[in-house]
Amino acid sequence: xxxxxxxxxxxxxxxxxxxxxxxxxxxxxxxxxxxxxxxxxxxxxxxxxxxxxxxxxxxxxxxxxxxxxxxxxxxxxxxxxxxxxxxxxxxxxxxxxxxxxxxxxxxxxxxxxxxxxxxxxxxxxxxxxxxxxx
Amino acid sequence: xxxxxxxxxxxxxxxxxxxxxxxxxxxxxxxxxxxxxxxxxxxxxxxxxxxxxxxxxxxxxxxxxxxxxxxxxxxxxxxxxxxxxxxxxxxxxxxxxxxxxxxxxxxxxxxxxxxxxxxxxxxxxxxxxxxxxx
DNA sequence: AGTCTATCCGTACACTTGTAAGTATGTCAA
DNA sequence: TTGACATACTTACAAGTGTACGGATAGACT
Numbered sequence: 001x002x003x004x005x006x007x008x009x010x011x012x013x014x015x016x017x018x019x020x021x022x023x024x025x026x027x028x029x030x031x032x033x034x035x036x037x038x039x040x041x042x043x044x045x046x047x048x049x050x051x052x053x054x055x056x057x058x059x060x061x062x063x064x065x066x067x068x069x070x071x072x073x074x075x076x077x078x079x080x081x082x083x084x085x086x087x088x089x090x091x092x093x094x095x096x097x098x099x100x101x102x103x104x105x106x107x108x109x110x111x112x113x114x115x116x117x118x119x120x121x122x123x124x125x126x127x128x129x130x131x132x133x134x
Numbered sequence: 135x136x137x138x139x140x141x142x143x144x145x146x147x148x149x150x151x152x153x154x155x156x157x158x159x160x161x162x163x164x165x166x167x168x169x170x171x172x173x174x175x176x177x178x179x180x181x182x183x184x185x186x187x188x189x190x191x192x193x194x195x196x197x198x199x200x201x202x203x204x205x206x207x208x209x210x211x212x213x214x215x216x217x218x219x220x221x222x223x224x225x226x227x228x229x230x231x232x233x234x235x236x237x238x239x240x241x242x243x244x245x246x247x248x249x250x251x252x253x254x255x256x257x258x259x260x261x262x263x264x265x266x267x268x
Numbered sequence: 269a270g271t272c273t274a275t276c277c278g279t280a281c282a283c284t285t286g287t288a289a290g291t292a293t294g295t296c297a298a
Numbered sequence: 299t300t301g302a303c304a305t306a307c308t309t310a311c312a313a314g315t316g317t318a319c320g321g322a323t324a325g326a327c328t
Contacts (some may be wrong), residue, residue: 008285013222020225026305043287045306050285064294064305078234081223086239088147089212091154094239095248098232100212102252105220105228109260112253114229118236119249126243142315160275177317179276184315198275198324 004055006084007077014047015056015070015077023069138189140218141211148181149190149204149211157203 007015017032018024030044048068051057056077059068090096101107107115141149151166152158164178182202185191190211193202224230235241241249 005284009218009222010286016223016225040288041305042289046285046287049307061306066306075238078223079238081219082231082234082239084143085215085219088143089150089215091150094235094241095245097216098235098241098249099252100216101228101232101235102256104209104213105216107228107232107256109257111229112257112260115232115253116250118233119246119253122236122241123243123246126246139314144316174318175275176319180317183277195276200276 002055004072006080007051007054007056011047011051011054011056012077012081014044015051016074018048018051018057018068018070019074023067025065025067027065029068136189138206140214141185141188141190145181145185145188145190146211146215148178149185150208152182152185152191152202152204153208157201159199159201161199163202 014029014033017029021028021032026041026045026048029048030039030041033039033044048057048059052059052068056070056072057068058071059066061067086092086094086097102115148163148167151163155162155166160175160179160182163182164173164175167173167178182191182193186193186202190204190206191202192205193200195201220226220228220231236249
């Protein structure tokens with residue numbers, strides 16, 4: 001597997017929307033982006049092209065419009081991005097980031113139980129010795 | 135407070151070391167970096183200079199050598215960086231990242247309790263904030 | 269005193285990134 | 299059929315980034 005160049009921040013945002021709304025045209029992504037901020041059509045177009053040329057998406061023409069589809073799963077991109085961040089900003093330690101998220105960003109009450117379950121599950125897995133993951 | 139330009143990934147790594155080992159010379163940071171990877175002295179020097187010019191550090195000459203000191207607290211940089219990442223990669227949702235960290239990066243057994251305490255504390259705080267029931 | 273060495277500062281340079289203008293071309297309404 | 303759009307593709311360009319060379323200079327060493 002050839003090493004893909006990493007996505008830039010802006011490209012990531014676009015890639016996320018592509019995962020979110022599935023195969024889409026530039027216009028659809030553009031409209032989605034515009035819900036939260038102003039953006040030029042051509043700029044979004046450029047990002048999609050770059051995302052494709054970096055190997056994270058494919059596209060094909062359907063008549064006159066090009067349809068972009070994500071090629072790499074979110075998981076993969078998230079893993080690489082987060083690993084890198086943790087390496088650089090936390091020296092490779094995961095917990096400080098977890099703490100930061102829990103303490104500094106609002107976690108809603110409804111999510112606390114989910115969190116607790118996660119921790120429980122984690123503990124069971126750990127106890128079962130080197131658990132595998134899918 | 136004037137908006138500082140964000141630190142780049144590489145600059146972040148250097149800034150972290152600066153927080154970690156406190157006021158330091160280029161040489162000291164360079165040596166620290168070299169523990170984990172090859173790096174050119176002048177490159178580290180450039181990063182420190184840029185970190186300073188972006189307003190995240192100060193420096194003063196002590197005889198022949200320049201001593202760099204962090205000026206912005208880690209918390210601040212971490213908050214801005216993480217907020218941005220969550221916005222772009224998770225559409226502003228915190229939980230998916232928390233889940234990712236817990237599920238995909240090894241959390242050691244010894245840290246699970248710490249995690250559980252965090253969750254408990256979070257819950258207590260939440261209950262106090264929103265009108266209590268009991 | 270002269271040479272070596274570490275460090276400073278300035279400069280460079282290709283590559284990436286964010287942002288978009290310009291131009292060509294296909295589509296639909298009048 | 300012609301003009302107005304929409305969309306594609308090409309090209310641009312300044313700023314940021316990673317990486318480092320080269321000259322100046324102050325201390326250390328011979």
